[in-house]
Amino acid sequence: MIGTWIDIDLDAVKYNYAQVTARLTAGSRCMAVVKADAYGLGAAEVAYALQEAGCAAFAVTSVAEGLGLRGAGIKGVILVLGPSVSAQWPEAIQAALHLTVATPEMIEGIEQAARDILCEVSVHLKLETGMGRTGLWPEELARAARLLTEARWVKAAGVYTHFARAAQRDDRYTRRQYEIFERGVEQLAALGVTPSWRHVCNSAALLSYPQWHHDFVRSGTLLIGHYPHPALRGKISLRDPWQAKSTVQYLRQAPRGAYVGYQSLYKTRTDTELAVIPAGYADGFGVAPHLTPQGLLDLGKVLLKNIAAYCGIYLGQERVMIKGRPVKIAGKIGMQLTILDVGNGFCQIGDEVVIPLRRTLANPRLPRRYWSDGRVLCERRIREEEMNLQENTAE
Numbered sequence: 001m002i003g004t005w006i007d008i009d010l011d012a013v014k015y016n017y018a019q020v021t022a023r024l025t026a027g028s029r030c031m032a033v034v035k036a037d038a039y040g041l042g043a044a045e046v047a048y049a050l051q052e053a054g055c056a057a058f059a060v061t062s063v064a065e066g067l068g069l070r071g072a073g074i075k076g077v078i079l080v081l082g083p084s085v086s087a088q089w090p091e092a093i094q095a096a097l098h099l100t101v102a103t104p105e106m107i108e109g110i111e112q113a114a115r116d117i118l119c120e121v122s123v124h125l126k127l128e129t130g131m132g133r134t135g136l137w138p139e140e141l142a143r144a145a146r147l148l149t150e151a152r153w154v155k156a157a158g159v160y161t162h163f164a165r166a167a168q169r170d171d172r173y174t175r176r177q178y179e180i181f182e183r184g185v186e187q188l189a190a191l192g193v194t195p196s197w198r199h200v201c202n203s204a205a206l207l208s209y210p211q212w213h214h215d216f217v218r219s220g221t222l223l224i225g226h227y228p229h230p231a232l233r234g235k236i237s238l239r240d241p242w243q244a245k246s247t248v249q250y251l252r253q254a255p256r257g258a259y260v261g262y263q264s265l266y267k268t269r270t271d272t273e274l275a276v277i278p279a280g281y282a283d284g285f286g287v288a289p290h291l292t293p294q295g296l297l298d299l300g301k302v303l304l305k306n307i308a309a310y311c312g313i314y315l316g317q318e319r320v321m322i323k324g325r326p327v328k329i330a331g332k333i334g335m336q337l338t339i340l341d342v343g344n345g346f347c348q349i350g351d352e353v354v355i356p357l358r359r360t361l362a363n364p365r366l367p368r369r370y371w372s373d374g375r376v377l378c379e380r381r382i383r384e385e386e387m388n389l390q391e392n393t394a395e
């Protein structure tokens with residue numbers, strides 16, 4: 001390829017899936033969370049790869065995302081985790097999406113919508129246990145149970161909750177959430193509602209609380225090769241499927257002592273070659289996230305870095321990789337062009353350059369190239385209308 005793009009290795013996603021499923025207690029399965037376009041990797045491509053690897057349950061936030069997966073040929077369970085509204089139900093039910101029930105009224109509304117089109121629908125009851133987002137409160141369970149036992153078209157396939165602090169070392173809040181969940185499940189059972197599946201664990205919880213795997217774990221972060229917390233690194237080995245790449249598009253000799261880039265912040269130390277790659281701030285390259293310093297030491301580091309940058313010295317400036325070797329970025333990264341000091345005779349026009357682009361800051365307009373079985377599977381550019389959709393939903 002030429003230009004700048006993202007390589008996504010679906011074999012790494014499958015590897016991570018295998019690592020997760022190998023850790024599950026008997027009888028539990030992995031529901032792959034592919035919301036937010038599979039955390040930016042591409043929902044359809046990731047879900048498709050996981051389906052090939054044997055995954056038969058997926059979760060997304062919105063009905064639109066669920067319909068997108070069905071349209072892409074994803075079979076099995078597709079659970080909509082987020083709240084949905086009446087205008088979305090007919091289409092969601094037709095597509096056999098599993099809907100989350102987070103108020104008793106939703107049971108009545110979904111039952112009505114399902115009856116209108118003579119089509120059964122599976123729902124999962126979401127219990128509010130401490131996340132404070134969506135879910136049935138304990139005092140709503142009796143009414144929900146009554147509505148469910150009266151319903152003809154709505155089937156309670158699952159009951160679940162979501163942890164707010166599963167990645168934290170202090171487990172008291174999580175345990176309290178689990179107790180509230182357990183009590184809720186018991187209360188529902190006493191009222192005649194016994195959903196087939198329970199699921200409570202996200203990525204962090206599935207590693208830390210194996211006793212709660214139940215019928216499904218809902219994992220997204222681990223599948224895309226991230227650790228929910230650095231302390232969990234020892235518990236599972238993951239591969240990062242995501243890599244930003246660019247190519248050398250221009251190469252020239254430069255004498256010793258030549259100034260390079262805006263504000264002449266870089267000066268060559270020897271006769272060398274300078275390469276130009278078509279990547280810069282517009283792609284998210286060189287953009288640093290505004291992180292709040294964690295503790296005094298960190299604050300000191302952040303201050304030092306900023307003072308040095310003010311003086312034109314970039315401490316901890318990341319390097320790009322060419323043919324497996326680290327290469328210096330020469331001077332300031334530009335809007336769309338970056339200069340590299342590559343030394344003599346090391347590289348050619350067309351060489352691939354791995355750039356340290358943060359996934360969360362990468363411009364979603366960058367084309368993606370998918371790898372599977374060690375070969376390029378497809379290339380994909382986000383279409384303009386999808387961009388608009390993403391921008392609208394991001395608000």
Ligand SMILES: *Cc1c(COP(=O)(O)O)cnc(C)c1O
Pocket residue numbers: 033035081162201202203204218219220221222228
């Ligand atoms: C995002 C999400 C998950 C997955 O969380 P990870 O930490 O990425 O595994 C699970 N359940 C719900 C309800 C979610 O919103």
